[in-house]
Amino acid sequence: MIAILLYLQPNILIMKNLLSVLKIAVPDKIFIKDPETSDLGKKIIEHSIYLIDEVGFESFTFKKLGLKIGSNESSIYRYFESKHKLLLYLTSWYWAWLEYQLVIETFSISDAKEKLEKAILIATRTVEEDSNFSHINETLLYKIIVNESSKSFLTKNVQEENKSGYFEVYKRLVTRIEEMILSIKPSYPFALSLSSTIIEGSLHQHFLQEHFPSITNCGKEITPTIFYIDLVSKTLANSNE
Amino acid sequence: MIAILLYLQPNILIMKNLLSVLKIAVPDKIFIKDPETSDLGKKIIEHSIYLIDEVGFESFTFKKLGLKIGSNESSIYRYFESKHKLLLYLTSWYWAWLEYQLVIETFSISDAKEKLEKAILIATRTVEEDSNFSHINETLLYKIIVNESSKSFLTKNVQEENKSGYFEVYKRLVTRIEEMILSIKPSYPFALSLSSTIIEGSLHQHFLQEHFPSITNCGKEITPTIFYIDLVSKTLANSNE
DNA sequence: CTTAGAATGATAGCAATACTATTATATTTG
DNA sequence: CAAATATAATAGTATTGCTATCATTCTAAG
Numbered sequence: 250m251i252a253i254l255l256y257l258q259p260n261i262l263i264m265k266n267l268l269s270v271l272k273i274a275v276p277d278k279i280f281i282k283d284p285e286t287s288d289l290g291k292k293i294i295e296h297s298i299y300l301i302d303e304v305g306f307e308s309f310t311f312k313k314l315g316l317k318i319g320s321n322e323s324s325i326y327r328y329f330e331s332k333h334k335l336l337l338y339l340t341s342w343y344w345a346w347l348e349y350q351l352v353i354e355t356f357s358i359s360d361a362k363e364k365l366e367k368a369i370l371i372a373t374r375t376v377e378e379d380s381n382f383s384h385i386n387e388t389l390l391y392k393i394i395v396n397e398s399s400k401s402f403l404t405k406n407v408q409e410e411n412k413s414g415y416f417e418v419y420k421r422l423v424t425r426i427e428e429m430i431l432s433i434k435p436s437y438p439f440a441l442s443l444s445s446t447i448i449e450g451s452l453h454q455h456f457l458q459e460h461f462p463s464i465t466n467c468g469k470e471i472t473p474t475i476f477y478i479d480l481v482s483k484t485l486a487n488s489n490e
Numbered sequence: 491m492i493a494i495l496l497y498l499q500p501n502i503l504i505m506k507n508l509l510s511v512l513k514i515a516v517p518d519k520i521f522i523k524d525p526e527t528s529d530l531g532k533k534i535i536e537h538s539i540y541l542i543d544e545v546g547f548e549s550f551t552f553k554k555l556g557l558k559i560g561s562n563e564s565s566i567y568r569y570f571e572s573k574h575k576l577l578l579y580l581t582s583w584y585w586a587w588l589e590y591q592l593v594i595e596t597f598s599i600s601d602a603k604e605k606l607e608k609a610i611l612i613a614t615r616t617v618e619e620d621s622n623f624s625h626i627n628e629t630l631l632y633k634i635i636v637n638e639s640s641k642s643f644l645t646k647n648v649q650e651e652n653k654s655g656y657f658e659v660y661k662r663l664v665t666r667i668e669e670m671i672l673s674i675k676p677s678y679p680f681a682l683s684l685s686s687t688i689i690e691g692s693l694h695q696h697f698l699q700e701h702f703p704s705i706t707n708c709g710k711e712i713t714p715t716i717f718y719i720d721l722v723s724k725t726l727a728n729s730n731e
Numbered sequence: 732c733t734t735a736g737a738a739t740g741a742t743a744g745c746a747a748t749a750c751t752a753t754t755a756t757a758t759t760t761g
Numbered sequence: 762c763a764a765a766t767a768t769a770a771t772a773g774t775a776t777t778g779c780t781a782t783c784a785t786t787c788t789a790a791g
Contacts, residue, residue, distance in 0.1 A: 305646035405546035407701045423705040439717045442707045460648045464664040466683045476680045484724045
Protein backbone atom coordinates (compact mmCIF):
# COMPACT_ATOMS: atom_id res chain seq x y z
CA MET A 250 0.00 0.00 0.00
CA ILE A 251 2.81 2.32 0.91
CA ALA A 252 4.58 1.01 -2.10
CA ILE A 253 1.73 1.66 -4.48
CA LEU A 254 1.46 5.26 -3.43
CA LEU A 255 5.14 5.72 -3.83
CA TYR A 256 5.30 4.18 -7.23
CA LEU A 257 2.45 6.28 -8.47
CA GLN A 258 3.59 9.65 -7.36
CA PRO A 259 6.89 9.68 -5.56
CA ASN A 260 7.60 13.31 -6.25
CA ILE A 261 4.71 15.03 -4.64
CA LEU A 262 5.52 13.45 -1.34
CA ILE A 263 8.22 14.90 0.78
CA MET A 264 10.16 12.17 2.51
CA LYS A 265 10.35 13.50 6.00
CA ASN A 266 6.68 14.14 6.40
CA LEU A 267 5.52 11.11 4.59
CA LEU A 268 4.21 9.48 7.69
CA SER A 269 1.87 12.31 8.41
CA VAL A 270 0.14 11.34 5.20
CA LEU A 271 0.65 7.62 5.23
CA LYS A 272 -0.35 5.44 8.11
CA ILE A 273 1.63 2.41 9.09
CA ALA A 274 -0.83 -0.31 8.21
CA VAL A 275 -1.16 -3.22 10.57
CA PRO A 276 -3.40 -6.12 9.56
CA ASP A 277 -6.75 -5.19 11.05
CA LYS A 278 -7.65 -8.60 12.35
CA ILE A 279 -4.95 -8.18 14.97
CA PHE A 280 -6.95 -5.69 17.00
CA ILE A 281 -10.56 -5.47 18.08
CA LYS A 282 -10.58 -1.72 17.85
CA ASP A 283 -7.88 0.22 16.01
CA PRO A 284 -5.73 1.88 18.69
CA GLU A 285 -4.87 4.65 16.26
CA THR A 286 -8.44 5.91 16.38
CA SER A 287 -8.48 7.18 19.95
CA ASP A 288 -6.39 8.77 22.63
CA LEU A 289 -6.72 5.77 24.88
CA GLY A 290 -5.65 3.50 22.02
CA LYS A 291 -2.51 5.53 21.43
CA LYS A 292 -1.75 5.58 25.12
CA ILE A 293 -2.08 1.81 25.20
CA ILE A 294 0.47 1.43 22.43
CA GLU A 295 2.82 4.06 23.76
CA HIS A 296 2.93 2.71 27.29
CA SER A 297 2.84 -0.95 26.36
CA ILE A 298 6.22 -0.34 24.75
CA TYR A 299 7.58 1.24 27.91
CA LEU A 300 6.16 -1.46 30.11
CA ILE A 301 7.22 -4.45 28.02
CA ASP A 302 10.69 -2.98 27.80
CA GLU A 303 10.70 -2.51 31.55
CA VAL A 304 9.39 -5.83 32.81
CA GLY A 305 9.61 -8.16 29.80
CA PHE A 306 6.74 -9.70 27.89
CA GLU A 307 6.17 -12.55 30.35
CA SER A 308 5.56 -10.24 33.28
CA PHE A 309 3.65 -7.70 31.26
CA THR A 310 -0.11 -7.68 32.01
CA PHE A 311 -3.03 -5.52 31.01
CA LYS A 312 -3.68 -4.82 34.64
CA LYS A 313 -0.23 -3.29 35.12
CA LEU A 314 -0.60 -1.39 31.88
CA GLY A 315 -3.96 -0.05 33.03
CA LEU A 316 -2.36 1.19 36.21
CA LYS A 317 0.41 2.93 34.27
CA ILE A 318 -1.95 4.81 32.03
CA GLY A 319 -4.55 5.45 34.70
CA SER A 320 -7.05 3.42 32.83
CA ASN A 321 -8.97 0.25 33.35
CA GLU A 322 -7.91 -3.26 32.47
CA SER A 323 -11.28 -3.92 30.87
CA SER A 324 -10.89 -0.92 28.59
CA ILE A 325 -7.67 -2.33 27.18
CA TYR A 326 -9.42 -5.57 26.41
CA ARG A 327 -11.70 -3.61 24.10
CA TYR A 328 -8.68 -2.93 21.91
CA PHE A 329 -6.82 -6.20 22.13
CA GLU A 330 -8.08 -9.67 22.79
CA SER A 331 -4.89 -10.62 24.62
CA LYS A 332 -1.38 -9.49 25.28
CA HIS A 333 -0.24 -11.80 22.53
CA LYS A 334 -2.31 -9.84 20.02
CA LEU A 335 -0.78 -6.66 21.30
CA LEU A 336 2.67 -8.10 20.71
CA LEU A 337 1.61 -9.04 17.20
CA TYR A 338 0.48 -5.47 16.71
CA LEU A 339 3.79 -4.04 17.85
CA THR A 340 5.85 -6.40 15.72
CA SER A 341 3.67 -5.82 12.66
CA TRP A 342 3.95 -2.12 13.16
CA TYR A 343 7.71 -2.41 13.36
CA TRP A 344 8.01 -4.48 10.20
CA ALA A 345 5.72 -2.11 8.35
CA TRP A 346 7.82 0.79 9.50
CA LEU A 347 10.96 -1.01 8.34
CA GLU A 348 9.37 -1.73 4.98
CA TYR A 349 8.50 1.91 4.63
CA GLN A 350 12.11 2.89 5.25
CA LEU A 351 13.32 0.21 2.90
CA VAL A 352 11.13 1.39 0.06
CA ILE A 353 11.88 5.04 0.53
CA GLU A 354 15.58 4.76 1.08
CA THR A 355 16.26 2.36 -1.75
CA PHE A 356 13.75 3.74 -4.21
CA SER A 357 16.06 5.94 -6.18
CA ILE A 358 19.03 3.59 -6.18
CA SER A 359 19.42 2.00 -9.57
CA ASP A 360 22.54 -0.06 -9.00
CA ALA A 361 21.41 -3.47 -7.79
CA LYS A 362 24.37 -4.07 -5.50
CA GLU A 363 24.16 -0.68 -3.93
CA LYS A 364 20.43 -1.14 -3.50
CA LEU A 365 20.84 -4.46 -1.68
CA GLU A 366 23.59 -3.08 0.47
CA LYS A 367 21.36 -0.23 1.52
CA ALA A 368 18.55 -2.66 2.24
CA ILE A 369 20.81 -4.76 4.45
CA LEU A 370 21.91 -1.65 6.24
CA ILE A 371 18.31 -0.71 6.94
CA ALA A 372 17.28 -4.18 8.02
CA THR A 373 20.23 -4.80 10.30
CA ARG A 374 21.08 -1.47 11.86
CA THR A 375 20.34 -0.57 15.43
CA VAL A 376 17.45 1.83 15.75
CA GLU A 377 18.98 4.54 17.84
CA GLU A 378 17.17 7.67 16.98
CA ASP A 379 13.58 8.09 17.77
CA SER A 380 12.11 9.54 14.63
CA ASN A 381 9.52 11.08 16.84
CA PHE A 382 6.67 11.37 14.43
CA SER A 383 4.22 9.65 16.71
CA HIS A 384 3.49 8.26 20.11
CA ILE A 385 5.70 5.29 19.28
CA ASN A 386 9.25 5.25 20.60
CA GLU A 387 11.08 3.35 17.89
CA THR A 388 14.27 2.92 19.84
CA LEU A 389 12.50 1.09 22.64
CA LEU A 390 10.32 -0.76 20.16
CA TYR A 391 13.46 -2.02 18.48
CA LYS A 392 14.70 -3.36 21.80
CA ILE A 393 11.42 -5.21 22.14
CA ILE A 394 11.79 -6.61 18.64
CA VAL A 395 15.24 -7.94 19.51
CA ASN A 396 14.14 -9.47 22.80
CA GLU A 397 10.55 -10.49 22.30
CA SER A 398 9.53 -10.62 18.65
CA SER A 399 10.25 -14.32 18.23
CA LYS A 400 7.54 -15.00 20.77
CA SER A 401 4.99 -13.64 18.33
CA PHE A 402 5.41 -16.68 16.11
CA LEU A 403 6.86 -19.33 18.40
CA THR A 404 3.44 -20.51 19.53
CA LYS A 405 1.13 -23.44 19.01
CA ASN A 406 -1.20 -21.22 16.97
CA VAL A 407 1.23 -19.99 14.32
CA GLN A 408 -0.47 -21.91 11.57
CA GLU A 409 -3.87 -20.36 12.22
CA GLU A 410 -2.51 -16.92 12.88
CA ASN A 411 -0.52 -17.14 9.70
CA LYS A 412 -3.69 -18.05 7.80
CA SER A 413 -5.36 -15.03 9.36
CA GLY A 414 -2.70 -12.87 7.76
CA TYR A 415 -0.99 -11.69 10.91
CA PHE A 416 2.46 -12.10 9.44
CA GLU A 417 1.89 -10.61 6.00
CA VAL A 418 4.02 -7.54 6.58
CA TYR A 419 6.96 -9.61 7.77
CA LYS A 420 6.71 -11.99 4.85
CA ARG A 421 6.48 -9.14 2.36
CA LEU A 422 9.65 -7.67 3.78
CA VAL A 423 11.49 -10.95 3.32
CA THR A 424 10.23 -11.09 -0.23
CA ARG A 425 11.41 -7.57 -1.00
CA ILE A 426 14.95 -8.37 0.02
CA GLU A 427 14.76 -11.67 -1.82
CA GLU A 428 13.96 -9.74 -5.02
CA MET A 429 16.96 -7.52 -4.52
CA ILE A 430 19.16 -10.56 -4.06
CA LEU A 431 17.81 -12.16 -7.20
CA SER A 432 18.30 -9.03 -9.23
CA ILE A 433 21.99 -9.30 -8.47
CA LYS A 434 22.26 -13.01 -9.00
CA PRO A 435 19.17 -14.60 -10.56
CA SER A 436 20.75 -18.03 -10.41
CA TYR A 437 21.23 -18.01 -6.65
CA PRO A 438 18.93 -20.75 -5.39
CA PHE A 439 18.58 -19.66 -1.75
CA ALA A 440 17.46 -16.06 -2.00
CA LEU A 441 14.50 -16.45 0.33
CA SER A 442 16.51 -18.26 2.94
CA LEU A 443 19.28 -15.73 2.72
CA SER A 444 16.80 -12.92 3.10
CA SER A 445 15.10 -14.44 6.12
CA THR A 446 18.51 -15.21 7.58
CA ILE A 447 19.54 -11.58 7.30
CA ILE A 448 16.41 -10.35 9.02
CA GLU A 449 16.14 -12.85 11.86
CA GLY A 450 19.86 -13.37 12.13
CA SER A 451 20.66 -9.73 12.63
CA LEU A 452 18.19 -9.56 15.49
CA HIS A 453 19.95 -12.55 16.97
CA GLN A 454 23.37 -10.94 16.60
CA HIS A 455 22.05 -7.83 18.31
CA PHE A 456 20.76 -10.02 21.09
CA LEU A 457 24.09 -11.81 21.47
CA GLN A 458 25.96 -8.54 21.45
CA GLU A 459 23.91 -7.51 24.45
CA HIS A 460 23.70 -10.75 26.40
CA PHE A 461 26.25 -13.24 25.07
CA PRO A 462 29.19 -11.20 23.82
CA SER A 463 31.44 -14.25 23.95
CA ILE A 464 29.74 -15.91 21.00
CA THR A 465 29.53 -13.05 18.55
CA ASN A 466 32.06 -10.82 16.89
CA CYS A 467 29.61 -7.98 16.92
CA GLY A 468 30.35 -5.23 19.36
CA LYS A 469 31.62 -1.71 19.34
CA GLU A 470 33.67 -2.00 16.17
CA ILE A 471 31.86 -4.66 14.22
CA THR A 472 28.14 -4.26 13.71
CA PRO A 473 25.71 -6.88 12.49
CA THR A 474 25.44 -4.74 9.36
CA ILE A 475 29.13 -5.19 8.59
CA PHE A 476 28.91 -8.91 9.18
CA TYR A 477 25.88 -9.37 6.96
CA ILE A 478 27.06 -7.13 4.14
CA ASP A 479 30.29 -9.11 4.06
CA LEU A 480 28.43 -12.40 4.21
CA VAL A 481 26.00 -11.53 1.45
CA SER A 482 28.50 -9.95 -0.88
CA LYS A 483 30.79 -12.96 -0.65
CA THR A 484 27.89 -15.30 -1.13
CA LEU A 485 26.68 -13.50 -4.21
CA ALA A 486 30.09 -12.83 -5.72
CA ASN A 487 29.94 -14.25 -9.23
CA SER A 488 32.47 -16.96 -8.68
CA ASN A 489 31.39 -19.16 -11.56
CA GLU A 490 28.95 -17.38 -13.77
CA MET B 491 34.38 -33.56 29.69
CA ILE B 492 33.21 -35.73 26.89
CA ALA B 493 35.98 -34.26 24.86
CA ILE B 494 38.64 -35.02 27.42
CA LEU B 495 37.69 -38.63 27.60
CA LEU B 496 37.68 -38.92 23.87
CA TYR B 497 41.02 -37.31 23.44
CA LEU B 498 42.57 -39.54 26.04
CA GLN B 499 41.40 -42.85 24.84
CA PRO B 500 39.30 -42.77 21.73
CA ASN B 501 40.05 -46.29 20.74
CA ILE B 502 38.82 -48.23 23.65
CA LEU B 503 35.40 -46.77 23.32
CA ILE B 504 33.05 -48.12 20.76
CA MET B 505 31.04 -45.34 19.18
CA LYS B 506 27.62 -46.83 19.35
CA ASN B 507 27.74 -47.62 23.00
CA LEU B 508 29.61 -44.58 24.07
CA LEU B 509 26.64 -43.11 25.77
CA SER B 510 26.26 -46.07 28.02
CA VAL B 511 29.59 -45.06 29.46
CA LEU B 512 29.39 -41.31 29.12
CA LYS B 513 26.62 -39.26 30.52
CA ILE B 514 25.33 -36.17 28.81
CA ALA B 515 26.37 -33.53 31.29
CA VAL B 516 23.95 -30.74 32.01
CA PRO B 517 25.09 -27.88 34.27
CA ASP B 518 23.99 -29.02 37.69
CA LYS B 519 22.66 -25.72 38.90
CA ILE B 520 19.80 -26.14 36.47
CA PHE B 521 18.08 -28.79 38.55
CA ILE B 522 17.42 -29.23 42.22
CA LYS B 523 17.79 -32.98 42.04
CA ASP B 524 19.40 -34.69 39.08
CA PRO B 525 16.58 -36.39 37.14
CA GLU B 526 19.01 -39.01 35.90
CA THR B 527 19.33 -40.41 39.39
CA SER B 528 15.83 -41.84 39.76
CA ASP B 529 12.99 -43.45 37.90
CA LEU B 530 10.70 -40.57 38.62
CA GLY B 531 13.30 -38.14 37.33
CA LYS B 532 13.66 -40.01 34.07
CA LYS B 533 9.93 -40.20 33.70
CA ILE B 534 9.73 -36.44 34.21
CA ILE B 535 12.19 -35.83 31.42
CA GLU B 536 10.71 -38.40 29.09
CA HIS B 537 7.15 -37.21 29.42
CA SER B 538 7.93 -33.52 29.58
CA ILE B 539 9.20 -33.92 26.03
CA TYR B 540 5.98 -35.58 24.93
CA LEU B 541 3.83 -33.03 26.70
CA ILE B 542 5.67 -29.90 25.58
CA ASP B 543 5.57 -31.22 22.04
CA GLU B 544 1.87 -31.86 22.39
CA VAL B 545 0.62 -28.65 23.98
CA GLY B 546 3.48 -26.19 23.55
CA PHE B 547 5.64 -24.71 26.27
CA GLU B 548 3.15 -21.99 27.23
CA SER B 549 0.39 -24.45 28.04
CA PHE B 550 2.71 -26.96 29.63
CA THR B 551 2.38 -27.16 33.42
CA PHE B 552 3.78 -29.40 36.11
CA LYS B 553 0.26 -30.28 37.12
CA LYS B 554 -0.52 -31.67 33.68
CA LEU B 555 2.80 -33.46 33.61
CA GLY B 556 2.06 -34.97 37.00
CA LEU B 557 -1.23 -36.27 35.68
CA LYS B 558 0.47 -37.82 32.64
CA ILE B 559 3.04 -39.71 34.68
CA GLY B 560 0.67 -40.56 37.51
CA SER B 561 2.72 -38.56 39.88
CA ASN B 562 2.32 -35.51 41.99
CA GLU B 563 2.94 -31.91 41.03
CA SER B 564 4.86 -31.36 44.23
CA SER B 565 7.18 -34.24 43.45
CA ILE B 566 8.18 -32.63 40.16
CA TYR B 567 9.00 -29.43 42.00
CA ARG B 568 11.58 -31.42 43.91
CA TYR B 569 13.51 -31.85 40.66
CA PHE B 570 12.96 -28.51 38.98
CA GLU B 571 12.29 -25.14 40.47
CA SER B 572 10.11 -24.12 37.53
CA LYS B 573 9.11 -25.14 34.05
CA HIS B 574 11.64 -22.68 32.75
CA LYS B 575 14.42 -24.59 34.45
CA LEU B 576 13.12 -27.77 32.92
CA LEU B 577 13.28 -26.16 29.49
CA LEU B 578 16.85 -25.12 30.22
CA TYR B 579 17.60 -28.69 31.14
CA LEU B 580 16.16 -30.02 27.90
CA THR B 581 17.97 -27.50 25.73
CA SER B 582 21.26 -28.02 27.55
CA TRP B 583 20.87 -31.73 27.16
CA TYR B 584 20.27 -31.30 23.45
CA TRP B 585 23.30 -29.08 22.92
CA ALA B 586 25.47 -31.45 24.88
CA TRP B 587 24.22 -34.31 22.77
CA LEU B 588 24.98 -32.33 19.63
CA GLU B 589 28.45 -31.54 20.90
CA TYR B 590 29.01 -35.20 21.55
CA GLN B 591 28.07 -36.04 17.99
CA LEU B 592 30.18 -33.22 16.69
CA VAL B 593 33.26 -34.38 18.50
CA ILE B 594 32.85 -38.01 17.62
CA GLU B 595 31.93 -37.58 14.01
CA THR B 596 34.58 -35.04 13.18
CA PHE B 597 37.33 -36.42 15.37
CA SER B 598 39.14 -38.41 12.75
CA ILE B 599 38.72 -35.93 9.91
CA SER B 600 42.01 -34.18 9.25
CA ASP B 601 41.03 -32.01 6.31
CA ALA B 602 39.80 -28.72 7.70
CA LYS B 603 37.19 -28.09 5.05
CA GLU B 604 35.79 -31.54 5.25
CA LYS B 605 35.72 -31.27 9.01
CA LEU B 606 33.76 -28.05 8.97
CA GLU B 607 31.38 -29.39 6.39
CA LYS B 608 30.70 -32.37 8.57
CA ALA B 609 30.17 -30.10 11.56
CA ILE B 610 27.66 -28.01 9.64
CA LEU B 611 25.89 -31.16 8.59
CA ILE B 612 25.61 -32.28 12.19
CA ALA B 613 24.50 -28.91 13.49
CA THR B 614 21.89 -28.26 10.83
CA ARG B 615 20.39 -31.61 10.00
CA THR B 616 16.95 -32.71 11.07
CA VAL B 617 17.03 -35.24 13.84
CA GLU B 618 14.90 -37.96 12.42
CA GLU B 619 16.06 -41.14 13.98
CA ASP B 620 15.64 -41.74 17.61
CA SER B 621 18.95 -43.14 18.68
CA ASN B 622 17.10 -44.89 21.43
CA PHE B 623 19.80 -45.18 23.98
CA SER B 624 17.74 -43.66 26.68
CA HIS B 625 14.39 -42.40 27.86
CA ILE B 626 14.88 -39.32 25.71
CA ASN B 627 13.20 -39.20 22.34
CA GLU B 628 15.64 -37.10 20.31
CA THR B 629 13.33 -36.63 17.37
CA LEU B 630 10.70 -34.98 19.50
CA LEU B 631 13.30 -33.13 21.51
CA TYR B 632 14.59 -31.68 18.26
CA LYS B 633 11.10 -30.41 17.45
CA ILE B 634 11.06 -28.73 20.83
CA ILE B 635 14.44 -27.18 20.15
CA VAL B 636 13.14 -25.73 16.89
CA ASN B 637 9.94 -24.41 18.38
CA GLU B 638 10.78 -23.52 21.95
CA SER B 639 14.50 -23.28 22.58
CA SER B 640 14.69 -19.53 22.00
CA LYS B 641 12.43 -19.07 24.98
CA SER B 642 15.17 -20.44 27.18
CA PHE B 643 17.22 -17.28 26.69
CA LEU B 644 14.66 -14.67 25.63
CA THR B 645 13.86 -13.69 29.18
CA LYS B 646 14.51 -10.83 31.55
CA ASN B 647 16.87 -13.05 33.56
CA VAL B 648 19.30 -14.04 30.82
CA GLN B 649 22.12 -12.09 32.30
CA GLU B 650 21.91 -13.81 35.67
CA GLU B 651 21.25 -17.20 34.23
CA ASN B 652 24.18 -16.77 31.94
CA LYS B 653 26.36 -15.91 34.92
CA SER B 654 25.11 -19.07 36.60
CA GLY B 655 26.52 -21.04 33.70
CA TYR B 656 23.24 -22.29 32.28
CA PHE B 657 24.33 -21.68 28.71
CA GLU B 658 27.85 -23.03 28.86
CA VAL B 659 27.18 -26.02 26.65
CA TYR B 660 25.61 -23.90 23.97
CA LYS B 661 28.44 -21.40 24.02
CA ARG B 662 31.04 -24.14 23.86
CA LEU B 663 29.37 -25.54 20.79
CA VAL B 664 29.50 -22.18 19.06
CA THR B 665 33.16 -21.93 19.98
CA ARG B 666 33.93 -25.36 18.56
CA ILE B 667 32.53 -24.46 15.18
CA GLU B 668 34.24 -21.10 15.34
CA GLU B 669 37.56 -22.90 15.72
CA MET B 670 36.86 -25.02 12.69
CA ILE B 671 36.05 -21.91 10.68
CA LEU B 672 39.25 -20.23 11.77
CA SER B 673 41.34 -23.24 10.94
CA ILE B 674 40.20 -22.85 7.35
CA LYS B 675 40.55 -19.11 7.21
CA PRO B 676 42.33 -17.58 10.19
CA SER B 677 41.88 -14.10 8.77
CA TYR B 678 38.10 -14.28 8.69
CA PRO B 679 36.97 -11.68 11.24
CA PHE B 680 33.45 -12.96 11.91
CA ALA B 681 33.95 -16.59 12.84
CA LEU B 682 31.94 -16.42 16.04
CA SER B 683 29.04 -14.65 14.39
CA LEU B 684 29.08 -17.05 11.49
CA SER B 685 29.09 -19.98 13.87
CA SER B 686 26.20 -18.66 15.93
CA THR B 687 24.36 -17.84 12.73
CA ILE B 688 24.68 -21.41 11.51
CA ILE B 689 23.34 -22.84 14.74
CA GLU B 690 20.45 -20.47 15.43
CA GLY B 691 19.78 -19.80 11.78
CA SER B 692 19.34 -23.43 10.87
CA LEU B 693 16.77 -23.82 13.61
CA HIS B 694 14.97 -20.85 12.15
CA GLN B 695 15.05 -22.29 8.64
CA HIS B 696 13.62 -25.52 9.99
CA PHE B 697 10.91 -23.51 11.65
CA LEU B 698 10.11 -21.61 8.46
CA GLN B 699 10.07 -24.80 6.46
CA GLU B 700 7.34 -26.05 8.74
CA HIS B 701 5.30 -22.91 9.32
CA PHE B 702 6.25 -20.27 6.76
CA PRO B 703 7.27 -22.13 3.61
CA SER B 704 6.77 -19.00 1.53
CA ILE B 705 9.80 -17.28 3.00
CA THR B 706 12.37 -20.03 2.82
CA ASN B 707 13.86 -22.08 0.03
CA CYS B 708 14.21 -25.01 2.35
CA GLY B 709 11.81 -27.83 1.72
CA LYS B 710 11.85 -31.29 0.30
CA GLU B 711 14.77 -30.77 -2.04
CA ILE B 712 16.78 -28.10 -0.32
CA THR B 713 17.69 -28.63 3.30
CA PRO B 714 19.06 -26.05 5.71
CA THR B 715 22.27 -28.07 5.56
CA ILE B 716 22.64 -27.44 1.82
CA PHE B 717 21.93 -23.75 2.28
CA TYR B 718 24.44 -23.33 5.07
CA ILE B 719 27.20 -25.37 3.51
CA ASP B 720 26.86 -23.26 0.39
CA LEU B 721 26.78 -20.05 2.42
CA VAL B 722 29.81 -20.91 4.49
CA SER B 723 31.93 -22.28 1.69
CA LYS B 724 31.32 -19.18 -0.43
CA THR B 725 32.03 -16.94 2.52
CA LEU B 726 35.30 -18.66 3.32
CA ALA B 727 36.46 -19.13 -0.28
CA ASN B 728 39.87 -17.55 -0.46
CA SER B 729 38.93 -14.67 -2.70
CA ASN B 730 41.81 -12.43 -1.80
CA GLU B 731 44.38 -14.26 0.22
C1' DC C 732 14.83 -57.43 60.95
C1' DT C 733 14.14 -52.85 62.24
C1' DT C 734 14.57 -48.44 61.92
C1' DA C 735 15.97 -44.01 60.43
C1' DG C 736 16.35 -41.29 56.59
C1' DA C 737 15.16 -40.20 51.96
C1' DA C 738 11.82 -39.98 48.36
C1' DT C 739 7.25 -39.53 47.04
C1' DG C 740 2.31 -38.43 47.51
C1' DA C 741 -1.82 -35.93 49.11
C1' DT C 742 -3.91 -32.00 50.44
C1' DA C 743 -4.35 -27.22 51.24
C1' DG C 744 -3.56 -22.68 50.43
C1' DC C 745 -2.21 -18.28 48.19
C1' DA C 746 -1.39 -14.40 45.19
C1' DA C 747 -1.37 -13.50 40.46
C1' DT C 748 -2.89 -14.18 35.70
C1' DA C 749 -5.90 -13.92 31.96
C1' DC C 750 -9.72 -13.32 31.16
C1' DT C 751 -15.50 -12.46 30.93
C1' DA C 752 -19.63 -10.20 32.32
C1' DT C 753 -22.38 -6.62 34.12
C1' DT C 754 -23.55 -2.25 35.26
C1' DA C 755 -22.56 2.59 35.69
C1' DT C 756 -20.82 6.86 34.00
C1' DA C 757 -18.89 9.94 30.77
C1' DT C 758 -18.35 11.77 26.06
C1' DT C 759 -19.32 12.46 21.37
C1' DT C 760 -22.25 12.96 17.47
C1' DG C 761 -26.34 13.59 14.90
C1' DC D 762 -31.20 17.09 23.73
C1' DA D 763 -31.17 12.10 22.83
C1' DA D 764 -28.90 8.23 21.43
C1' DA D 765 -25.12 5.90 20.63
C1' DT D 766 -20.49 4.99 21.84
C1' DA D 767 -16.49 4.79 24.78
C1' DT D 768 -14.68 4.21 29.10
C1' DA D 769 -14.62 2.93 34.05
C1' DA D 770 -15.66 0.23 38.09
C1' DT D 771 -16.60 -3.84 40.16
C1' DA D 772 -17.05 -8.56 40.54
C1' DG D 773 -16.24 -13.09 39.44
C1' DT D 774 -13.89 -17.48 37.56
C1' DA D 775 -10.77 -21.03 36.29
C1' DT D 776 -6.08 -21.66 35.99
C1' DT D 777 -1.25 -20.94 37.00
C1' DG D 778 2.79 -21.20 39.57
C1' DC D 779 4.07 -21.86 43.15
C1' DT D 780 4.92 -23.01 48.88
C1' DA D 781 4.06 -25.52 53.01
C1' DT D 782 2.71 -29.28 55.77
C1' DC D 783 2.01 -33.79 56.84
C1' DA D 784 1.44 -38.62 55.69
C1' DT D 785 3.12 -42.65 53.51
C1' DT D 786 6.26 -45.71 51.29
C1' DC D 787 10.71 -47.28 49.96
C1' DT D 788 15.57 -48.14 50.87
C1' DA D 789 19.80 -49.04 52.93
C1' DA D 790 22.72 -49.37 57.28
C1' DG D 791 23.29 -51.26 61.69
